[in-house]
Amino acid sequence: MLELKGVCTFYGKIQALHEVSLSVQEGEIVTLIGANGAGKTTTLMSICGIVPAKKGEIWFQGEPIHKLSPDQIVAKGIIQVPEGRLIFPRMTVMENLDMGAYLRKDKAEIKRDLDYIFDLFPILAERKNQLGGTLSGGEQQMLAISRALMARPKVLLLDEPSLGLAPLVIKQIFKIIEKINKQGTTIFLVEQNAHQALKIAHKGYVMENGRIVMEDSAANLLTNEDVKKAYLGL
């Protein structure tokens, strides 16, 4: 469904991604794990066209997308929940959700999705007129995921959804991610919290210094000795 072929991305003269190739099949949860600065976020930014790839190709549903602008990529159904959540701080919860559905015109369907989200996260319904910047970290993460769902993603890219959250909230967020996947949304999950990510994923990639160094089923990676030592702290 989503495929990267030999993607190289640069920040100025510094090369952040070296020949990154990976693929995500429809209906899967695929995770990309790795240490700080390995290039995980850059991979997502290249997929979304924010930091376009200099070399290599990105294909989505049989079409090349690496030459498209960010809004055209969003229109294809590739939706990202970025690292740090990036809630619009001086817009209400409701307005943040509206922004998620920015490119959609099907008003009745938008309304239905909104009801679904308020059902999934009742706390957001309670706070819908509150400014985004006044929410707690966990609530902001829920809002960020909801805003992405409002776009009806075909594939949802999640960047460190567990970052800075309490263990209990992390559990809740991961449950929701599984639930979204079960309802048919493909998920590409970037995480430092490798244990949690591999537990819910079907397939995993390990990234080091801008290169993919390992690729296997999530179950195999969880028991792999090298992964255990480097990323699971076992």
Next chain:
Amino acid sequence: MDYFLELFFGGLTRGSIYALIALGYTMVYGIIELINFAHGEIYMIGAFTALIVAGVCSLLGLNLISILILAIIISMFYSAAYGYTVEKIAYKPLRNAPRLSPLISAIGMSIFLQNYVLLAQTSDFVPFPSLIPEFEFMEPVAHIMGSSELVIIVVTAIAMVILSLFIKFTKIGKAMRATAQDRKMALLCGVNVDRVISVTFIIGSALAALGGVLIASHIGQINFYIGFIAGIKAFTAAVLGGIGSIPGAVLGGLVLGWTESFATGYVSSDYEDVFAFCLLVIILIFRPAGILGRTNTQKV
């Protein structure tokens, strides 16, 4: 008391015009963090366009009210086209350049537009017809507030209300706010940021042109240099209110207008600018981000 009220409404009139121009500075700054120094020139071009439209219309024998309305509409469109084009030529190619480059480009654009009007028109002051009719019902209070002042205040107020509704409720208005608050996230929501920037320039320029027509008709003369002075004052108003903040621009404009008006009335007109800029210095000492400005908190 009458004298006080006269100064009050004089200041309100002046402040309204500053506010109309300041909105363009503050909106552009909010979206792309650029001080658009060519903005004052857009205001000046608006006034000149209105002069030409008024000339043509009076040859056609239209009445005063329809000339005024036509002059406002045409000059708003014309200036909007200028604002749009200036952004495309002078700022868009420099979108990813260091911040100083678009600033220099803006100053260059300002000088270019001034000299272009200087060559195309004249360096002298040209008389501008009084397009705002004298209302009979204003006669009893004419010593406090003239008809043109009333029109300026009312038209400005209407423009501000329309602008607030536009920004609050329309899709593109929401996209503008989103882009100002977090450009990367706006892109990830599918906002075409280039289009948002164009719309911002178009709205800001149209408002400046509105201010240009109204004040030119009130004062009765224009030349190629009026944009520079009004631009500096409106920029001061935007900074005073907190640059990037739309209510701040309006408040800053009014505060500046009143300061100048009262300083002129009670002290001396020689000190008008002194008071205006002293106020700016004082406010920036105690509130560096302006009256309604936010101090930027570092995002995690």
